[in-house]
Amino acid sequence: MGGLFIIHSLIFALEGNIEALIEHIGPYICSSISNKEIDESCCRFSCGLVSDLSNYLEINMSRYAKNFIDGLNNVLRGDFQIETKLTAMIAMGDLCLAIEENFREHLDNSM
16 A cells, blocks of 8 residues: 555655656556555545546546556456545546547447
8 A cells, every 4th residue: 555655745746747757657557546455445535546647647548548448447347345435436527538538449349
């Protein structure tokens, strides 16, 4: 959870410039989304980070969307608490709004 707080701080401090670090932090966020065994609160926090990234990167988020969509789909289809699924749904919506028409392409490739 501590690493997620650091990422959260980086996202808000760097805003759009966080894209320079996304190849390093993206896999960490994705693994936290899908890792129910550790703690579902980490999953919910990670979903919130996807929302934050989507808001700052907007259309540029489409470069990284596939892995995030895969992780969010795992939550939505998996055996998670309703609060966790709701957070994943919100993150998916924010991602959809950010990458606009590219969302359909990434969603088709994830299913």
